[in-house]
Each structure stands twice: as C-alpha cells, then as structure tokens.
Amino acid sequence: MQDTLTTEDRAVNTAPQNTMRAAVVAAPKSIEVQEVTLPEPQKGQVRLRLEGCGLCASSIPLWEGREWFNYPVAAGNPGHEGWGVVDAVGEGVENMKPGDRVAALSYNSFAEYDLADADKVVKLPDTLAGKPFPGEPLGCAMNIFKRSDISAGQTVAILGIGFLGALLVQLAKNAGAKVIAISQRDFSLDVAKECGADEVVKMDDHYKIIEKVKELTNGKFCERVVECTGKEWPLNLAGELCTERGKLIIAGFHQDGMRQVNIQLWNWRGLDVINAHERDPQIYIQGIKDAVKAVEQGTINPDKLYTHTYTLNDINKGFGQLTQRPDGFVKALIIY
Structure with a gap:
C-alpha cells in the first residue's frame, strides 16, 4: 500500500x-x-x-x-x-x-x-x-420535556407518536411517569409500546378517547398532556384529557392557520397552557447538549x-x- x-x-x-x-x-x-x-x-x-x-x-x-x-x-x-x-x-x-x-x-x-x-x-x-x-429535533424534545415539568407519579398523555412523541414517551417513562400514548396509526402505537408507554389508545373517536382515558385514570384524567400533532382537533382533545390545574403542553407546530379552542373548558379546569416552542438559539443549543448526554446515558434511544x-x-x-x-x-x- x-x-x-x-x-x-x-x-x-x-x-x-x-x-x-x-x-x-x-x-x-x-x-x-x-x-x-x-x-x-x-x-x-x-x-x-x-x-x-x-x-x-x-x-x-x-x-x-x-x-x-x-x-x-x-x-x-x-x-x-x-x-x-x-x-x-x-x-x-x-x-x-x-x-x-x-x-x-x-x-x-x-x-x-x-x-x-x-x-x-x-x-x-x-x-x-x-x-x-440530527441535533435540532433531539434538542427540541429535551426542551419540551423540560418545559413540561413531568415527574414521577404523574399520569402523562402524549398525543401523536411520531419522532417527537416517541422521544417524549421515553423521557416521561424515565422520569417515573405513567404514560398514555394516543395516536392514529396502529404502527405508531406499537412504537409507543416499544418506547415504554403503559397504555395506548387509538386516536379515532373524540368521545371514546375521553371515556377511555377517564377509565384508565379512575376519573382523574392526566396531570400533563402533551400535544405533538400540530392539528386543531387533537389540541382540543388534549384539553379534555387534562385534570383540574393540569398542564397542557403544546409541542406540535401549528403553522397552517388559526385555531379554535375550548377556552371555557381551559378556564373551568384552571389549566396551565404551555407553548413549548423556543426561539432563542442558545436554548436550542442547550437542548442539543442535553440530548447528547441523554443519548450517551441511554435516557433516550x-x-x-x-x-x-x-x-x-x-x-x-x-x-x-x-x-x-x-x-x-x-x-x-x-x-x-
């Protein structure tokens, strides 16, 4: 040679x-x-x-x-x-x-x-x-998780199991929460199970989903609900799944028009609504650094x-x- x-x-x-x-x-x-x-x-x-x-x-x-x-x-x-x-x-x-x-x-x-x-x-x-x-979406998941204030003992519903939703399932389970994954595709529900979701629910009928989550939580609903779809219907569904004084975290990117939401319900339940998107580049960079550590430590895969x-x-x-x-x-x- x-x-x-x-x-x-x-x-x-x-x-x-x-x-x-x-x-x-x-x-x-x-x-x-x-x-x-x-x-x-x-x-x-x-x-x-x-x-x-x-x-x-x-x-x-x-x-x-x-x-x-x-x-x-x-x-x-x-x-x-x-x-x-x-x-x-x-x-x-x-x-x-x-x-x-x-x-x-x-x-x-x-x-x-x-x-x-x-x-x-x-x-x-x-x-x-x-x-x-791909640092940006991995960092985005870490920042959304931080904003969500998820901890052990909580019940967390995650709506939409794509890449972001699947990572959030992993992070919530690692934090000790009970995770209910809600998604349209049967395949995505299988992904949620592989990522550690305790329960999976098909995103099909609005009222059936509410009753199912009510049943799974003994009527209490969820302390944290994370909406990852960027669509209007799941955003309104997310509000229905929050317990009183729960936190509704908007992780989906809503970019294609106005949204109508049930603000009466949000008022009545006293929800904290968190728009978990960041615009400060240095917060993004910190999220990427956190993602590097999380992948190294096996917190996310x-x-x-x-x-x-x-x-x-x-x-x-x-x-x-x-x-x-x-x-x-x-x-x-x-x-x-």
Whole structure:
C-alpha cells in the first residue's frame, strides 16, 4: 500500500473545491439537485461537511406549496437538522477546529456543506461516532420535556407518536411517569409500546378517547398532556384529557392557520397552557447538549426511530413518504 502521495496525487487531491451538490426546492413538490457555489465561512462561522440531515414535518408546507412561499428556495433550505464534520473555520473561531464532529443549528443543510455560527454548533463525543445525530429535533424534545415539568407519579398523555412523541414517551417513562400514548396509526402505537408507554389508545373517536382515558385514570384524567400533532382537533382533545390545574403542553407546530379552542373548558379546569416552542438559539443549543448526554446515558434511544434513509437524489421520494407516513415510517434522514 502506498503511504505517501506522489507529486501527481498531490495535484489531484489538493485541487480546490469550489462547488457542491445541494437540493433546491424549485417549485411545489419539485426538488432539483444542483451544483452550487461552495460557501466560505465568514468571521465567527464554521463550515460543515455534512454527513446527513433529518427530514422535518415542519417543512411539508414548503414542499407542498403555499401561496406565501416564493420559489425557487435558497439552495439547501429548509434543511435544519444537519450533522457532520467541521472542514473549515472563519476568522476568530477558537472553540472549533477542522475534524470536529458536530451537530449544528443551521438552515441550508439539504446539501453537502453548510455554514453555521460557531456558537450554534455542538461537538459530538467519540461515544456517538458513526451514529446519526440530527441535533435540532433531539434538542427540541429535551426542551419540551423540560418545559413540561413531568415527574414521577404523574399520569402523562402524549398525543401523536411520531419522532417527537416517541422521544417524549421515553423521557416521561424515565422520569417515573405513567404514560398514555394516543395516536392514529396502529404502527405508531406499537412504537409507543416499544418506547415504554403503559397504555395506548387509538386516536379515532373524540368521545371514546375521553371515556377511555377517564377509565384508565379512575376519573382523574392526566396531570400533563402533551400535544405533538400540530392539528386543531387533537389540541382540543388534549384539553379534555387534562385534570383540574393540569398542564397542557403544546409541542406540535401549528403553522397552517388559526385555531379554535375550548377556552371555557381551559378556564373551568384552571389549566396551565404551555407553548413549548423556543426561539432563542442558545436554548436550542442547550437542548442539543442535553440530548447528547441523554443519548450517551441511554435516557433516550433515537436509533430505532430512524426508520428511513434517502440519498440527496431521492429527496423528493423522502418528502413524499414524510407526507404519507406509511406503516413503518417514523423518522427519515437524508444521508450524504
């Protein structure tokens, strides 16, 4: 085996790269993979050679098309669940170096490379080497759990068992709570059981669900109810499942219009309603750091929830599956 490069090899391997492949949402339900200019890190930034990026349901409206979006979208956008290896740093960056494996809070990660501010990057330990780590949704789960104030002895209902809901089942069980998982798909209820849910209830009939949860809690209902669907009906159902002075945690991303809720019920039961979304990037970063520890310690195990992987060339198919959610689908990753 040759241990050193020849002059010719050096010329080939050190040739500067100035382009990369990136997904561009050119029109609704149409993503093109294009060759675009490789971004250069500016002061305080790092460049990541991405290993992968998660597909997020919050990106479905952009992919499907809405009248308020303009196309084509910036290359790599809306990929925001990327992880990879630092390959270049900008001026003034001291806490990161090329070769560091990281998860990042960045926004154009449906591409081979992306830029991130150095203070919005979290180093990944060697214990997670080779493992996918979409930091943003993992950190989101940790932050929602913290806002939910779940503790041992409580009964917690979680509505919607996708990636987020499944992680919250794991976190609530680890905290010593009794967990009731409520979801539409039989497959997602099976996932909830595997994640430790004590009871599972099919999300089909509004009043049947209320009676079932009432029965499971001896008429007391739940101290904590976490809504993960982003839909109006489950949000109203969540209020019905809360006990008096319980906490209703809105974890679903409600982005497609106004909501009507039963505020009379919320008033009567004296509910604390917590909108568990964060906008401060540093809170997101702390959530990602907490997720690193939780995965290391086995508090959460996301590996079994990564059910589908696609290449950049297959990203349209990935979005189609994300929208349809066939049996077996929990979380999809684009792997480069």
